Amino acid sequence: MRSTKYILSFAAILCLICAVVVSSARVALKERQTINKQLDQKKKVLGVVGLFDAGETVSPDEINQRFADNMRAKLVDLQTGRYVEASDDQLANFDQRKARQDPALSTTVDANSAQVRRVPNHALVYLKMKSGEIDKLVLPVEGKGLWSTLYGYIALESDTNTIAGITFYEHAETPGLGGEIDNPAWQAKWPGRKAFNGDWKPAIDVTKGSAGSVEDDPHNVDGLSGATITGRGVGYLIQFWLEEDKFGGYLANFRNGSLDGGQG
Numbered sequence: 001m002r003s004t005k006y007i008l009s010f011a012a013i014l015c016l017i018c019a020v021v022v023s024s025a026r027v028a029l030k031e032r033q034t035i036n037k038q039l040d041q042k043k044k045v046l047g048v049v050g051l052f053d054a055g056e057t058v059s060p061d062e063i064n065q066r067f068a069d070n071m072r073a074k075l076v077d078l079q080t081g082r083y084v085e086a087s088d089d090q091l092a093n094f095d096q097r098k099a100r101q102d103p104a105l106s107t108t109v110d111a112n113s114a115q116v117r118r119v120p121n122h123a124l125v126y127l128k129m130k131s132g133e134i135d136k137l138v139l140p141v142e143g144k145g146l147w148s149t150l151y152g153y154i155a156l157e158s159d160t161n162t163i164a165g166i167t168f169y170e171h172a173e174t175p176g177l178g179g180e181i182d183n184p185a186w187q188a189k190w191p192g193r194k195a196f197n198g199d200w201k202p203a204i205d206v207t208k209g210s211a212g213s214v215e216d217d218p219h220n221v222d223g224l225s226g227a228t229i230t231g232r233g234v235g236y237l238i239q240f241w242l243e244e245d246k247f248g249g250y251l252a253n254f255r256n257g258s259l260d261g262g263q264g
């Protein structure tokens with residue numbers, strides 16, 4: 001028979017060894033996780049402008065190259081709707097979600113349907129370039145679904161109104177229900193629809209049931225069957241981020257060509 005002291009010491013040493021192993025693994029893998037997360041983000045941004053297909057197998061180097069060749073990152077001051085000077089390093093390391101949680105770097109907003117509580121003062125947008133011109137704008141969006149906050153991007157054509165695509169990179173909605181926001185078939189219903197009405201007020205919405213064609217019903221997208229709440233959340237969150245005091249002001253400046261150095 002082992003003594004109680006022996007058993008307790010054995011258990012304590014085992015716990016200590018396990019704790020050291022787990023925390024070492026966490027520290028050792030952190031950098032790799034960060035790199036993979038950034039890579040995944042780049043795939044989503046490339047995907048929303050049609051430069052990456054979810055089924056494609058490409059090396060990390062190829063993704064980085066494609067991103068560098070086609071996309072330009074910019075920091076936007078949401079209050080002024082103008083670009084903020086930022087080094088490549090600052091752009092690469094800007095963490096919008098962290099900024100949104102920091103009272104010094106974000107602002108509280110009134111209760112809204114997207115259930116967003118704070119908006120970062122600066123937001124990271126991506127410009128898709130084509131022959132030296134800005135072809136599309138990619139804006140980060142977030143808001144509540146049914147169970148979780150949905151994080152994604154909306155891409156607009158350079159008219160700042162026609163939707164080029166929508167994608168999500170993080171959420172915890174139910175697979176097969178709210179999780180259908182990731183379904184390429186549902187995402188394919190967005191391109192060509194119009195984000196704003198004639199007065200430049202956000203107008204795009206997710207209906208319950210089927211929407212009409214892009215031409216006949218440009219401001220509505222099909223709802224998700226059995227997941228009305230998630231679908232409605234997507235509509236609300238996009239409307240929220242397109243409002244004048246979010247990306248609306250920036251998009252107006254872009255349209256008017258009044259951004260520093262023209263539209264670039």
Ligand SMILES: Cc1cc2nc3c(=O)[nH]c(=O)nc-3n(C[C@H](O)[C@H](O)[C@H](O)COP(=O)(O)O)c2cc1C
Binds near residue numbers: 147174177178229
């Ligand atoms: C286990 C379970 C998971 C669900 N997950 C979602 C979801 O992710 N998103 C959603 O909108 N509704 C989800 N629902 C359904 C909602 O509770 C609600 O009934 C639905 O949004 C209403 O949509 P409908 O009018 O299209 O049926 C879920 C229901 C159950 C029972």
